[in-house]
Amino acid sequence: MPILGTIASSFDNTVAARGLIAGGDVGGSTNVIDYVTIATTGNATDFGDLTVARYAPSSCASSTRGLFAGGNNNAAGGVNNIIDYVTIETAGNAIDFGDLTNVRYGAGGSSSSTRGIFGGGNSDSNYGPYVNIIDYVTIASTGNATDFGDLSDVRNGVAGCSSSTRSLFAGGVPTNNVSSNIIEYITISSTGNATDFGDLTLGKYMTAACSSSTIGVFGGANNYPTDSNVIDYVTIASTGNATDFGDLTAARGGSGACSSSTRGLFSSGTGGGNGNVIDYITIATTGNATDFGDGTVSRVGVVGLSNAHGGL
Numbered sequence: 001m002p003i004l005g006t007i008a009s010s011f012d013n014t015v016a017a018r019g020l021i022a023g024g025d026v027g028g029s030t031n032v033i034d035y036v037t038i039a040t041t042g043n044a045t046d047f048g049d050l051t052v053a054r055y056a057p058s059s060c061a062s063s064t065r066g067l068f069a070g071g072n073n074n075a076a077g078g079v080n081n082i083i084d085y086v087t088i089e090t091a092g093n094a095i096d097f098g099d100l101t102n103v104r105y106g107a108g109g110s111s112s113s114t115r116g117i118f119g120g121g122n123s124d125s126n127y128g129p130y131v132n133i134i135d136y137v138t139i140a141s142t143g144n145a146t147d148f149g150d151l152s153d154v155r156n157g158v159a160g161c162s163s164s165t166r167s168l169f170a171g172g173v174p175t176n177n178v179s180s181n182i183i184e185y186i187t188i189s190s191t192g193n194a195t196d197f198g199d200l201t202l203g204k205y206m207t208a209a210c211s212s213s214t215i216g217v218f219g220g221a222n223n224y225p226t227d228s229n230v231i232d233y234v235t236i237a238s239t240g241n242a243t244d245f246g247d248l249t250a251a252r253g254g255s256g257a258c259s260s261s262t263r264g265l266f267s268s269g270t271g272g273g274n275g276n277v278i279d280y281i282t283i284a285t286t287g288n289a290t291d292f293g294d295g296t297v298s299r300v301g302v303v304g305l306s307n308a309h310g311g312l
Helices: 010-014
Strands: 018-022 032-037 045-049 058-061 065-073 078-087 095-099 108-111 115-119 133-138 146-150 159-162 166-170 182-187 195-199 208-211 215-223 226-235 243-247 256-259 263-270 274-282 290-299 303-306
Touching: 018 058, 018 256, 018 263, 032 290, 058 115, 058 303, 065 115, 065 303, 108 166, 115 159, 115 166, 159 215, 166 208, 166 215, 208 263, 208 303, 215 256, 215 263, 215 274, 263 290
Parallel strands: 058 108, 108 159, 159 208, 208 256, 256 303
Antiparallel strands: 018 032, 018 303, 032 045, 058 065, 065 078, 078 095, 108 115, 115 133, 133 146, 159 166, 166 182, 182 195, 208 215, 215 226, 226 243, 256 263, 263 274, 274 290
C-alpha cells in the first residue's frame, strides 16, 4: 500500500486526540454530541448537546475549541445561522458563539489553529436557493462571522478539510442537482474567492472530509439513486485531481469526519437507513476503512471535528 506521508504532531503525543460528532437527523433533527478518542477503537460516549437540534450543520476546531455552524430543523424554525462552541476536552453542552452571515445548512467547514471557514450550503428547507458564500470567524473569540469570498458556484452538501494554511471545499450539488466533482481551495489567512484545485474521482453530494497536515481525504457520498463507499485523497499543498484511497465499510453519505495527524474517522450516515457505524483509516496508507465502533444514536447529516486535525 502506498505511503502518502504525514507530519508527526507534538499535540498527539501529549494529549489524546478527541473527535466529536454532532447533530444530524434521527427521524427528526437531533442536538446530540458524541465523542471518541481517535487513537483507540470502541463506541462513542455522550458529550452534551448543541444549543439547537439541527441537521447538516458545519464545523471547525482549534486544539481547544470546536464550533458548529448553521443547520436545518424543519420542526423548529427551519434553516438557521447559529454558531455554537464547546471546549473539546470538557464534556458539556454547547454555548452560543454568534451567527453566520446568512442562514444555511450543508456548508463545508475547515480551519487553521486560529480561523474557522464555512463555504457553500443551502439557505432554504425546500432545496434552494443554494449559496456560494464563504464566511470566516476567529475561533478563540466569539461574535458573528465575516464574509471571506465566494466559491466558484452555488453548492449544497459541500465537504471541507484543511492544512494549516489552505482549506479545500469539495463536491456538493449545484443548481443542476447533479453531484459535483469540483475541488476548490482558499488560503485561510487571506480573504478572497476560491480557486480551482482539481476534481474528485466522481461527483459527490454529502461526502465527508478530514485531513492530516498534508493529505485531504473524502469518504462516501449520497449519490442518487445509490450511495457511494468511495474514499478519495489529495495532497493539499499541490493542485490536481483526487486519487482513489479505498472504500468505507459500507456505502453511505451524510457522515461526519474527524482526524488526528495520523488517523481519520467517518461516523454515521445513511445507506438505506440512518447508521451509527464509525470507520477509521490510517491517512498515510491507502486501503479500505476498518470498523472503529458505534455512535450513541443512528443518524444522518452529522458533522465531525477534532482537537488534532491537519489544520493545527
